[in-house]
Amino acid sequence: MAQIFNSSNSLYDFVVRDGNGVKGLVDTGISEVPERYIQPLQERIMNQHDSRVCDVPPIDLSKLNGPEHKKVVDEIVRATETLGFFQVVNHGMSLEQLESLKEAAHAFFSLPTEKKIMYRPGVTPMVKYGTSFVADIEKVMEWKDVLSMSYSSDEDALKYWPNQCKEVVLEYLKVSSKIVRDIMEILIVNLGVEPDDSIVEHLIGVKTVNMNYYPACPNPELTIGVGRHSDIGTITVLLQDGIGGLYVKVEDDNHAENGEWLEIPPIPGALVINIGDILQILSNGKYRSPEHRVKTTSSQSRVSIPVFLMPTLTEKIGPLAEMVKKDGLAHYKEVLVKDYVTNYFAHVHAGKKPLDFARTFNSA
Ligand SMILES: O=C(O)CCC(=O)C(=O)O
Ligand SMILES: [Fe+2]
Numbered sequence: 001m002a003q004i005f006n007s008s009n010s011l012y013d014f015v016v017r018d019g020n021g022v023k024g025l026v027d028t029g030i031s032e033v034p035e036r037y038i039q040p041l042q043e044r045i046m047n048q049h050d051s052r053v054c055d056v057p058p059i060d061l062s063k064l065n066g067p068e069h070k071k072v073v074d075e076i077v078r079a080t081e082t083l084g085f086f087q088v089v090n091h092g093m094s095l096e097q098l099e100s101l102k103e104a105a106h107a108f109f110s111l112p113t114e115k116k117i118m119y120r121p122g123v124t125p126m127v128k129y130g131t132s133f134v135a136d137i138e139k140v141m142e143w144k145d146v147l148s149m150s151y152s153s154d155e156d157a158l159k160y161w162p163n164q165c166k167e168v169v170l171e172y173l174k175v176s177s178k179i180v181r182d183i184m185e186i187l188i189v190n191l192g193v194e195p196d197d198s199i200v201e202h203l204i205g206v207k208t209v210n211m212n213y214y215p216a217c218p219n220p221e222l223t224i225g226v227g228r229h230s231d232i233g234t235i236t237v238l239l240q241d242g243i244g245g246l247y248v249k250v251e252d253d254n255h256a257e258n259g260e261w262l263e264i265p266p267i268p269g270a271l272v273i274n275i276g277d278i279l280q281i282l283s284n285g286k287y288r289s290p291e292h293r294v295k296t297t298s299s300q301s302r303v304s305i306p307v308f309l310m311p312t313l314t315e316k317i318g319p320l321a322e323m324v325k326k327d328g329l330a331h332y333k334e335v336l337v338k339d340y341v342t343n344y345f346a347h348v349h350a351g352k353k354p355l356d357f358a359r360t361f362n363s364a
Contacts, residue, residue: 005034008034008035008036011025011034011036012036012135015131015135015141016130016131016132016135016136018113018117019113019116019117019120019129020113021109021113021116021130021131021145021213022131022132022143022144022145022213022214022215023109023145023213023215023301024113025215026215026216026217030218031218032218032219033143033217033218033219033222033223036140036141037140037141037143037222037223038140038219038222038223039140039222039223039224039227040140043140043224043227043228043349044221044222044223044224045224045247045261045293045295046221051247051260051261051262051263052260052262052263053262053263053265054083054085054248054262054263054264054265056079056083056086056087058086058087058088058089058267058270059072059075059076059079059086059087059088059089060072060088060089060090061088061089061090061091061092061179061182062090063090064182073186073190076183076186076187077186077187077190080187080275080287080288081286081287081288082288083248083250083262083288083290084248084274084275084287084288084289084290085248085264085272085273085274085275085290085292086272086273086274087264087267087270087271087272087273088179088270088271088273089267089269089270089271091175091179091271092175092178092179093171093172093175093271095268095269097168097171097172098239098269100168101165101168101169101172101239101305102239102241102303102305104164104165104168104169104211105147105165105211105212105213105303105305106213106301106303107164107165108147108162108164108165108211108213109145109147109211109213109301109303111164116129117129119147119162124160125156125160126149126150126151126152126156126157126160126161127147127148127149127150127160127161127162128146128147128148129145129146129147129148130145130146130148131144131145131146132144133226133227133229133348133349134345134348137346137348138348138349142223142224142225142226142227143214143215143217143223143224143225143296144212144213144214144225144226144294145212145213145215146210146211146212146213147162147165147210147211147213148208148209148210149161149169149208149209149210149211150206150207150208151173151207151208151209154170157169157170157173158170165211169209169211169305172209172239172305172307173207173209173307176237176271176307176309177204177207177307177309179237179271179273180204180234180235180237180273180307180309181200181201181204183235183273184200184203184204184234184235185200187279187283187287188200191283191286191320191322191323192322192323192326193320193322202311202315203234203278203279203282203309203310203311204234204235204309204310204311205310205311205312206233206309206310206311206312206313207307207308207309208307208308209305209306209307209308210305210306210308211303211304211305212225212226212294212303212304212305212306213301213302213303214245214294214296214297214301214302214303214304215301216297216298216299216300216301217296217297217298218298219298220295220296220297220298223296224293224294224295224296224349225245225293225294225295225296225302226292226293226294227293227348227349228249228291228292228293228349228350228351229291229292229293229349229350229351230276230277230280230289230290230291230292230351230352230354230355231274231275231276231277231289231306231308232276232277232278232308232310232340232341232344232354233276233277233278233279233308233309233310234275234276234278234279234282234309234310234311235273235274235275235276235279235309236273236274236275236276236306236307236308236309237271237272237273237306237307237309238271238272238273238274238304238305238306238307239271239272239304239305239306240264240266240272240302240304241266241302241303241304242266242268243266243297243299243300243302244263244265244266245263245294245295245296245297245302246263246264246272246292246293246294246304247261247262247263247264247292247293247294247295248261248262248264248274248290248291248292249261249262249290249291249292249351250262251288251290251291259291261293264292274289274290274292275287275288275289275290276289276308276310277289277340277344277352277354277355277358278310278311278317278337278340280355281317281318281319281332281335281355281358282317282318282319282320282323283319283320283323284319284320284323284324284327284330284331284332285319285331285332286323289352289355291351291352310337311337312337313336313337313338313341314336314337314338315336315337316334316335316336316337317334317335317337317340318330318332318333318334318335318358319331319332329360330360331359331360332358332359332360333358333359333360335357335358339357340354340357340358343357
């Protein structure tokens with residue numbers, strides 16, 4: 001029997017405060033989504049079956065160490081300067097490891113609520129279990145639960161991260177950090193900056209792995225899994241399962257509001273790479289932090305596992321001097337990462353609005 005939620009408050013208490021999440025809501029047997037999840041028309045992802053699917057083949061990272069090095073570098077640079085999204089294969093994670101990661105995500109979210117709430121903010125260090133994006137300030141919530149794991153050391157990860165996933169997530173984080181280090185070095189050199197390990201490490205020093213869980217939804221046409229946003233950091237690595245539903249906005253320089261949404265299709269064995277706001281700022285806008293969103297589906301629960309990399313909160317970031325010199329002006333000002341983060345989380349489902357915080361009058 002479906003539980004009755006008499007008011008928006010009782011729903012909020014059940015899902016957010018008591019930690020049952022969207023998964024708990026679905027498990028009550030609801031046949032329709034509650035009003036709190038019904039998106040305004042302009043945010044719904046409808047009729048995407050006739051939208052285009054990105055057909056750019058995945059980039060083979062193993063070729064970076066062979067005769068085709070230059071070609072692979074060019075592919076990475078081109079993808080970063082245009083869509084800001086690309087996929088990679090032969091990255092160092094085996095198919096079995098990717099499978100166990102997805103299974104670990106399902107295993108965690110299948111735990112009873114009383115086990116999951118041990119990972120709510122403030123209970124266990126380094127881990128945050130929750131739902132939606134910033135549920136306290138969202139008028140309409142996302143159809144998503146999330147587990148967020150911060151990295152400080154292997155020891156802390158193995159001590160605090162949930163048993164259902166800690167080992168495989170730690171392996172994934174290591175491989176992802178290596179992938180990002182290699183890509184970042186290529187991107188930095190392409191900007192005319194001397195490659196220096198300390199710059200690269202600096203830009204990816206803060207590492208967080210999320211596990212997103214999107215339960216099957218009775219009204220996928222009314223809801224969203226993740227609303228329009230761009231990622232905050234330098235580079236994100238993402239594993240998505242085979243269900244699909246990740247869309248990226250193709251920016252049209254003259255009519256950014258009219259850009260079309262392109263699906264980033266699941267490719268077995270591939271990882272998705274995308275650029276975040278901080279790298280857009282550092283590159284003075286040469287690299288794009290694309291707006292993206294995720295739809296829900298009625299057939300199965302979807303999982304995705306992003307690794308977010310960014311500089312430490314006390315760093316200042318701004319366009320690299322080489323880029324300002326080359327472009328003749330700075331499109332962004334210097335900001336403290338901490339202030340950028342605060343500003344970012346104050347804007348929910350607002351696409352690339354958070355970037356305005358760092359724009360100068362010269363900005364395109
Ligand atoms: O679920 C996905 O495919 C993407 C999730 C995402 O964009 C995010 O967590 O920032
Ligand atoms: Fe994202």
